[in-house]
Ligand code: PEP
């Protein structure tokens with residue numbers, strides 16, 4: 077079987093099918109009301125302990141934002157209104173506590189589901205989550221959650237939410253396979269951060285396997301082998317060994333500059349989503365952070381993070397990087413990145429809609445505190461500001477003037493910040509790539525976002541597994557836009573980086589180097605391999621092939637040519 081490889085590496089393990097348990101609650105008449113309430117209390121206590129464990133695991137694996145989901149779950153579990161309603165049902169109707177919990181939770185859930193407000197609507201899912209857990213405990217059903225994995229396993233699921241992913245124990249997860257999703261989905265990005273091999277978009281995987289099957293996955297090419305022969309296992313074990321050895325060898329590149337064989341120097345940076353991710357960037361000797369996706373700071377929580385909370389998050393990373401650059405991207409919400417409490421209107425084409433910079437320029441209550449936090453943090457390191465989803469010059473000018481206003485405000489308040497902070501934009505919409513000579517006059521740098529540039533250039537939804545075969549950063553049209561952007565940036569004297577997934581693609585790195593890309597920003601785990609490749613590539617040699625590559629008719633032709 078085959079899917080879309082979303083996080084590289086080979087995983088071998090037993091199939092662990094992850095789905096929400098099938099819970100059937102039957103109504104029973106009870107005699108001893110006191111005993112039933114005691115059973116309820118015991119169940120709540122046990123559930124609360126489970127949630128605590130999940131909280132700590134999420135904190136360890138992912139960070140505070142993800143752990144906060146469980147703090148919210150605990151508040152629901154311990155909500156006095158909910159508890160009293162269940163108790164009253166047991167006392168009045170003389171029914172078993174499971175049935176009372178089910179009835180009360182259904183009333184609460186439908187009440188929340190029927191509210192117009194998107195934020196409150198989303199709370200229904202949380203109540204469902206918590207009460208399902210409580211019912212499972214009361215019924216004595218073994219936890220089938222990711223927490224209970226106790227041997228090397230490949231997790232198979234229809235889909236995983238970021239909060240599911242947060243629960244994954246890195247030591248036990250050899251891989252993740254999902255029926256939905258694509259390379260640039262959140263779960264994929266998280267899996268890469270955690271260095272767990274992953275494959276998405278495998279349509280009928282749940283029909284093909286049973287719990288306990290042995291499985292091998294290759295996250296680099298999306299290949300899946302179910303119940304492999306001894307020889308196959310042996311072959312893959314050898315590959316794991318080889319890749320561990322290769323990784324070890326790469327360690328010797330730490331502390332070295334990234335210079336091509338013919339002496340051209342570039343910068344290798346890491347992409348991060350949470351402050352915690354900076355550890356991996358430093359471990360892999362990243363020369364900076366080329367993309368800090370701040371939207372993760374806004375997710376899985378109840379309200380917009382305050383200026384102070386944001387300031388702390390940005391400052392920690394800036395300080396850890398010391399003098400190395402940190403590019404903070406302002407909120408890039410929308411598309412597949414939802415933030416329920418913002419109550420954004422449902423749209424026909426969310427990827428083309430009211431999102432990212434478009435939203436921020438309209439919602440100063442969100443934009444201003446973020447800009448203040450970034451500017452304040454700029455006193456503690458080498459911070460640069462980057463705006464996402466830019467499609468017009470007016471947006472650049474408006475966003476820059478918002479920064480100027482905040483600078484003025486901070487000067488008045490005598491708050492320190494970096495007066496000469498660089499301001500750049502993502503080049504991820506074709507209009508900007510095509511018109512990049514003009515855009516380059518307005519900003520200090522470009523960072524090419526290939527994840528979106530591919531989707532908008534080819535009109536292929538980046539998360540839709542049914543058309544994933546059409547989504548490729550090898551498409552000659554995309555590569556021509558990339559070259560055009562780099563050349564135009566250089567003509568106007570600005571540097572050009574790339575923070576889309578293409579920047580870490582081993583096959584594409586020599587091409588990007590030859591095009592003159594100045595900065596490559598990627599998942600931390602790809603940094604040292606990229607340094608190795610660049611050190612062994614002659615820029616001039618690849619330059620001589622660029623015209624030929626860029627005139628090839630199809631993405632497949634390009635991929636074949638550069639794989640030679
Ligand atoms: C991109 O679009 O290439 C990018 C880096 O940003 P994101 O994946 O967060 O949209």
Ligand code: MG
Nearest residue numbers: 504525527528
């Ligand atoms: Mg993008």
